[in-house]
Amino acid sequence: MTTPTLVPRKRRGAELTLTLLAICIGVAAYCAVGLGSEGRIPAGAVKLAGCLVVAAIATHLFVRKVAPYADPVLLPLVICLNGLGLAMIYRIDLGCEDLCLGGNYAPLANSQLIWSALGIVAFAVVLLVVRDHRRLQAYTYTFGFLALALLVLPLLPVIGQNIRGARIWINLGPFSFQPGEAAKICLAIFFAGYLVVKRDALALAGRRFAGIDLPRGRDLGPIGVGWLISIGILVFQRDLGSSLLFFGLFVVMLYIATERPGWLVVGGGLFVVGAYFGYLAFGHVRVRFDAWLDPFADPDRNGQIINGLFGMAYGGILGTGWGQGSPQLTPFSFSDFIAAAMG
Known part of the structure; x- marks a missing residue:
């Protein structure tokens, strides 16, 4: 009597279903931002939906061909997070446009779409080059030294940048x-x-x-x-x-x-x-x-923390809804803001 061979399921159909659901979530969030902030569906909703559908389906077909036994949840999760991120960036764009003087503000949502496309290309290259992840074990210490080199780069005097107190760029x-x-x-x-x-x-x-x-x-x-x-x-x-x-x-x-x-x-x-x-x-x-223990001790320095505290308190447990918050910075000092808020 021979023991039957266990053949793992590919689960590509489950990945496709979850991918379509992730696309719907991202597009719905984008539309909700427009409805909540401007009372209408954004003009770029069709463009976003088209880009997400083409990118997601193309990536799914590529995974189906190159890595048929891959985890069926990872790709839909990435697409969902990317769609939600685009909606949030679009909301920030709307708030910054309201504050920008002279109309010189460049929207960031379009740039994020470009970076998403570059990420998909990099993902495809990795799948093509690294067909078996166990091969990476031969380069264990190489990756360790590479990580240390990358961490040291921001400390170099020419290319390293100190932004808002942190030298990580x-x-x-x-x-x-x-x-x-x-x-x-x-x-x-x-x-x-x-x-x-x-x-x-x-x-x-x-x-x-x-x-x-x-x-x-x-x-x-x-x-x-x-x-x-x-x-x-x-x-x-x-x-x-x-x-x-x-x-x-x-x-x-x-x-x-x-x-x-x-x-x-x-x-x-x-x-x-x-x-x-x-x-x-x-x-x-x-x-x-x-600043973490007592942000109100220095309101002007700790404005970001205080802004988040007031935003969370105003939104309550479930929030005010997509596009109905106030992400833009207040045009006055936080000390005046706190004095006004406390009556």
């Missing part, structure tokens, strides 16, 4: 972008490749303390390196969000690979220690923490 001619976004992908590949090799040692070896399985001291090297990298980002680039994201990515992937809560305890403790040291030693970190 670089300028190359007419283009500017954050190399840390590409570094996230490289770090994820590096972490995955490293954990495939070291998973057993990290998962099985260690000591039990206070009911928690903690890793061995010599196995703490990778998490120590991740901790130092995150602290370096915190100090030199002044970017709290990226620091937490990079370090959290490593700790969470360690936990997923080993299923040992001890990694979460050690990683969380290291980050708390590093953040506390940063608060005591560096003024820009202390300013961020103080």
Whole structure:
């Protein structure tokens, strides 16, 4: 008696159904913004719907041909998020046009469509070049060094740019972008490749303390390196969000690979220690923490936080609806705004 061979389902039909639903969500959100802010469906709704349909269906057909056993949920999720992002950018465009003097404001929604198209092309190239993801394991440390190089780029004196206190941008001619976004992908590949090799040692070896399985001291090297990298980002680039994201990515992937809560305890403790040291030693970190704890102490400096608090309070739990909020900046100081709001 022969054992029947298990053939996995392709699920391309499910992907197509979810893709069409994602398109409907994006177009409906775009129309809702126009109806809520201007009382009419935007003139570009047909253009947006056409672009989304062509891009989504073309990408789906490409995946059906090149990667028939891919996860059927990922592509619809990306299309849905992209459609919602376009609707939000369009709402910001409408608010900025109201405040712009002289009509010099350039809408950002059209630029976002171009970037979406470039993303689809890059996605297709990756699928064509990397036909088997296991081949990336041979380049584990290459991706690790590439990630470090990308993180260092904003610190270079010529191309690195300091914008609003954070040094995370670089300028190359007419283009500017954050190399840390590409570094996230490289770090994820590096972490995955490293954990495939070291998973057993990290998962099985260690000591039990206070009911928690903690890793061995010599196995703490990778998490120590991740901790130092995150602290370096915190100090030199002044970017709290990226620091937490990079370090959290490593700790969470360690936990997923080993299923040992001890990694979460050690990683969380290291980050708390590093953040506390940063608060005591560096003024820009202390300013961020103080703004988070009491944004009303300096209304003009912490206007973005206060604007968000008032916006969330005004919208309530469910919000006011697409296009009915007020995303544009107030034309007066936030100290006057608070004084007027509090009567």
